[in-house]
Amino acid sequence: MAENKLGAYNIADLRDMARGHLPRAIFEFIDRGTEDDVALANNREAFDRIKLRARTLVDVSKRSQEITLFGNKQPLPIVIAPTGTAGLLWHNGEVGMARAAAAAGIPFTVATNSMTPMETIVREAGGRLWFQLYMWSDRRLSHQLVERANKAGFEALIVTVDGAVAANREFSHRNGFSVPMKLNSRLVADLMMHPRWLAGVYLRQLLTSGTPRFENYPPEIQDKITARTFKKSILKNDSLNWDDLRALRKLWPRTLMIKGTLHPEDAKLAADCGIDGLIVSNHGGRMLDSSLAPIDVLPSMVDAVGKKLTVMMDSGVRRGADVVKALALGAQAVLIGRATLYGTAAAGEAGATRAIDILREETDRIMALIGANNVAELDRKCLALPGEVTALGG
Numbered sequence: 382m383a384e385n386k387l388g389a390y391n392i393a394d395l396r397d398m399a400r401g402h403l404p405r406a407i408f409e410f411i412d413r414g415t416e417d418d419v420a421l422a423n424n425r426e427a428f429d430r431i432k433l434r435a436r437t438l439v440d441v442s443k444r445s446q447e448i449t450l451f452g453n454k455q456p457l458p459i460v461i462a463p464t465g466t467a468g469l470l471w472h473n474g475e476v477g478m479a480r481a482a483a484a485a486g487i488p489f490t491v492a493t494n495s496m497t498p499m500e501t502i503v504r505e506a507g508g509r510l511w512f513q514l515y516m517w518s519d520r521r522l523s524h525q526l527v528e529r530a531n532k533a534g535f536e537a538l539i540v541t542v543d544g545a546v547a548a549n550r551e552f553s554h555r556n557g558f559s560v561p562m563k564l565n566s567r568l569v570a571d572l573m574m575h576p577r578w579l580a581g582v583y584l585r586q587l588l589t590s591g592t593p594r595f596e597n598y599p600p601e602i603q604d605k606i607t608a609r610t611f612k613k614s615i616l617k618n619d620s621l622n623w624d625d626l627r628a629l630r631k632l633w634p635r636t637l638m639i640k641g642t643l644h645p646e647d648a649k650l651a652a653d654c655g656i657d658g659l660i661v662s663n664h665g666g667r668m669l670d671s672s673l674a675p676i677d678v679l680p681s682m683v684d685a686v687g688k689k690l691t692v693m694m695d696s697g698v699r700r701g702a703d704v705v706k707a708l709a710l711g712a713q714a715v716l717i718g719r720a721t722l723y724g725t726a727a728a729g730e731a732g733a734t735r736a737i738d739i740l741r742e743e744t745d746r747i748m749a750l751i752g753a754n755n756v757a758e759l760d761r762k763c764l765a766l767p768g769e770v771t772a773l774g775g
């Protein structure tokens with residue numbers, strides 16, 4: 382068992398620590414969903430509705446969580462999802478998270494909206510790095526960003542496709558939170574109440590690298606988002622379509638995935654564009670409130686394209702049991718967003734490492750209790766889906 386120096390026994394403990402460290406505006410930004418947080422809550426409820434079938438007297442003494450993803454072996458079936466603004470949680474937070482992933486032998490995804498330049502993460506963290514792309518309305522600038530990621534040596538590109546327009550995060554408007562930060566009286570009061578964060582993260586960042594900003598943005602966009610007349614439409618692309626994906630397929634030479642698809646018909650269209658993988662996701666409940674939970678649609682996505690594409694999922698994973706349920710329903714791997722964000726906000730790299738350790742140990746324990754020695758043994762027979770329990774009298 383990994384040492385628990387932080388005293389965090391589960392991801393919920395790391396969340397509590399994150400809440401204590403962060404200004405409310407930033408904590409809510411990472412923790413909440415959108416509008417009424419319906420999708421956020423349902424992501425968890427959907428996992429909890431699925432039950433695991435315990436097995437006994439199976440020799441499970443040689444357990445392994447190793448998987449092969451896009452031809453590469455990795456010791457755990459998890460990947461760190463792209464999460465923009467993670468650099469605001471801890472000084473050098475994105476590098477810390479990437480280092481934790483590298484030490485665990487799992488991929489880390491650098492977000493377009495990272496607060497650390499992609500090249501710095503490559504240089505300072507190493508390990509297996511994926512890059513996540515938000516297509517801007519100016520395709521030329523987006524393609525230049527893809528070329529930059531290619532040159533930096535990223536092993537895979539994830540195109541996020543669930544953000545045609547900006548999410549309606551009313552709490553962030555109320556909290557006055559945006560990047561670059563525009564201080565209003567409410568935000569100033571909030572920051573003052575968190576002196577450890579203010580000194581250790583914000584002021585330190587100001588002194589070392591200047592105002593926190595989206596470092597992967599080219600100067601053309603950077604100039605615009607700091608301008609008073611900034612219009613969010615520059616950052617969003619409501620005309621993105623399958624032709625854009627085909628163009629990216631021509632541009633990107635290595636593994637290409639899309640993230641944010643929840644409809645089997647979209648999955649088939651994606652497969653026709655020649656991509657390699659898809660991530661079934663509702664953005665952790667942060668985009669379309671009342672969206673279906675990815676874990677509920679996962680089986681239909683695997684049925685639609687599982688033979689052609691590598692299907693993964695995210696949204697709501699907080700326990701090893703969730704990892705096991707997703708794998709048993711056909712996901713090849715699971716992405717985690719908030720789990721490592723809470724860890725990073727609690728204690729930087731050590732906290733991200735703790736989050737990964739917690740998920741590793743919980744997954745291992747669940748595998749033992751349901752009689753599985755390896756990931757290939759996880760399938761529908763390990764589960765009782767809603768409705769099945771009574772039918773089987775189990």
Ligand SMILES: Cc1cc2nc3c(=O)[nH]c(=O)nc-3n(C[C@H](O)[C@H](O)[C@H](O)COP(=O)(O)O)c2cc1C
Nearest residue numbers: 411462463464465492541664665696697717718719
């Ligand atoms: C604070 C935060 C920032 C995020 N930023 C991005 C992003 O820039 N690009 C993206 O594709 N997804 C982003 N996501 C979504 C995650 O990649 C992932 O889909 C989601 O967090 C998974 O749900 P979970 O947090 O319940 O694990 C973000 C999520 C959070 C919590």
